[in-house]
Amino acid sequence: MYYDDNTVTYLDGQWPLAKASMGGLYQQSFHYGNAVFEGIRAYATDQGPKILRAQEHYERLLYSAQTMHLEVGLSVAELIDLSYELLARNGLQDAYIRPLVYPTERLGLQAESRSHVFLCAWDWSQYFAAGELRMKVSPYCRPDPNSCHVDAKVSGHYVNSILAMKEAQVAGYDDALLLDQKGFVAEASGANFFLQQDGVLYTPPEGNILPGITRSVVMELAAANGIRVVQKHFTPDAIRGAEGAFLTGTAVEVQAIGTVNDEPFSRPWAETHGALLQRQFKQLVREEKINFKKTKAA
Ligand code: PMP
Numbered sequence: 267m268y269y270d271d272n273t274v275t276y277l278d279g280q281w282p283l284a285k286a287s288m289g290g291l292y293q294q295s296f297h298y299g300n301a302v303f304e305g306i307r308a309y310a311t312d313q314g315p316k317i318l319r320a321q322e323h324y325e326r327l328l329y330s331a332q333t334m335h336l337e338v339g340l341s342v343a344e345l346i347d348l349s350y351e352l353l354a355r356n357g358l359q360d361a362y363i364r365p366l367v368y369p370t371e372r373l374g375l376q377a378e379s380r381s382h383v384f385l386c387a388w389d390w391s392q393y394f395a396a397g398e399l400r401m402k403v404s405p406y407c408r409p410d411p412n413s414c415h416v417d418a419k420v421s422g423h424y425v426n427s428i429l430a431m432k433e434a435q436v437a438g439y440d441d442a443l444l445l446d447q448k449g450f451v452a453e454a455s456g457a458n459f460f461l462q463q464d465g466v467l468y469t470p471p472e473g474n475i476l477p478g479i480t481r482s483v484v485m486e487l488a489a490a491n492g493i494r495v496v497q498k499h500f501t502p503d504a505i506r507g508a509e510g511a512f513l514t515g516t517a518v519e520v521q522a523i524g525t526v527n528d529e530p531f532s533r534p535w536a537e538t539h540g541a542l543l544q545r546q547f548k549q550l551v552r553e554e555k556i557n558f559k560k561t562k563a564a
Contacts, residue, residue, distance in 0.1 A: 268388045274355045276348055276385035281355060284386060292371040294378060299422020301368035302330035305456075305516040306349070308387075309551040310359035317353075317363070318516075318551050320346045322479045324365075330418035331367050335377040338367055345383075352385050362390035362517065366421075393517040394440060398524030398535055401454070403502045404442035406430040408452040408474050417477055427455035441513075443502070443526060446474035450499040457515030460484070461500070462531075462539050463508045471497040480514040480547075487546050493539050505529065510538030520544035 269275075269284035277287055295301035306323045308315040317323075324342040331338050340348070349363050365385045369378035406429050409416055414423060430442035434455075443459060446452045452474045453459050458481040461468045467488055469481065488495045505511065510531045511523040520543055522535045535541050 269386070273386075273388075274352070276352055276383070278382050278384075287384070287386075289368065289382070289384070290371055292373060293369055294372060294375075295368035295421060297373060298375070299420070299425065300334060300377075301366055301421040302327060302334055302336060303364060303366045303419055303421060304330075305419075306363040306365070307516050307519075307551070308349075308353055308358065308361045308363060311552050315350070315353050315359045315361065316551075317346065317349055319479045319483065320349065322482075323516075326419065326479070327365055327367065330415075330420060331381070333415040333418040334420060335379055336367055336369060336381045337379045338381060338383060340383060345385075348385060349387075352387050356387060358387055358389065360389060360391060361387045363387045368421075390517065393519075394521060398522040399440040399513070400438075400528075401441050401443045401523055401526045402434040402437055402439040403527055404430040404433060404444045406433065406442070406444060408444045408446050410447050411474060416474060417472065419476065424456075431455040445502070446470075448499075449501055450474070451502060451505070454513050454515075454518075457513035457518045457521065460495075460512050460514065460540065461505060461508050462510040462533075463504070465494075465509075465539075467493060467495045467539055468500055468504070469495060469497055470499060478515055480516055480519065483550070484514050484520060484543055484547065487543050487550065488539065491539075491542065491546075493543075502526070507532060509533045510535060510540050512538075512540035512544070520547045 273284040274281050275284050275287040304323050304327045308317045324345040367381050367383055370380040372378040409426055430444050434442035441454050444452050458478040485495050505526045506529050510533050513521040
């Protein structure tokens with residue numbers, strides 16, 4: 267699924283085949299989850315593949331690396347160029363790109379600043395099976411912002427996501443909705459949450475979430491449609507009786523939610539703001555002009 271015999275990756279200035287691309291077992295990334303990564307999508311357009319918000323994704327990668335004291339040694343512009351080259355070398359147009367920065371060998375707990383940079387890409391057209399998600403409020407909370415940098419994409423944070431998603435799936439649901447330490451809704455295992463009530467969209471503010479890049483694209487689209495978006499804390503009680511809800515994220519894009527804890531919403535998905543924004547998001551990602559004015563390095 268992720269690679270075949272011909273798939274090419276990028277590793278520290280070389281272009282090894284995926285099957286020969288090696289990482290060692292003596293790094294903090296394997297033992298302690300000390301690595302940072304991104305999830306980025308490229309879309310086929312009339313002008314070839316375009317990476318959605320590449321600039322923002324690579325700025326976030328460098329920010330995440332900085333929180334973990336990792337030196338990347340490549341600029342945003344260089345990382346964007348490498349990503350386009352990765353797509354070209356693999357003949358990919360619609361693709362998911364996964365950059366990973368991990369420290370060189372060290373197994374003590376001293377932060378290691380020297381790093382490896384790995385890039386790979388694959389076709390990950392659909393993250394969830396089609397349809398509206400059945401979500402479960404998770405007994406697992408998001409990591410406490412006083413314990414780690416929750417606004418950074420650090421590999422170790424995703425142990426929390428894996429536990430929460432597994433708990434939800436064992437109980438027969440598609441994904442988990444995690445609360446923060448105070449009991450307010452935070453986000454899904456790998457996506458941001460929006461709730462529609464009285465025609466207004468509500469989404470949790472920054473602080474306990476990964477502030478998603480798709481979340482900001484969707485907020486821009488909502489503004490262009492005159493839809494009010496309010497960033498505020500709310501508890502799961504606010505979800506009961508609401509008009510609709512959806513997730514946003516690079517992997518999930520704009521994803522309809524059918525139920526939370528088996529409670530349906532008061533409007534059919536097709537009649538919610540989410541459905542409109544989902545359609546417009548699909549168009550926007552393939553439109554050269556809106557697109558991606560900030561993405562390709564000048
Ligand atoms: N929250 C979490 C925990 C995530 O892993 C992701 C995916 N990166 C998101 C939100 C959505 O972020 P983005 O839209 O930037 O992909």
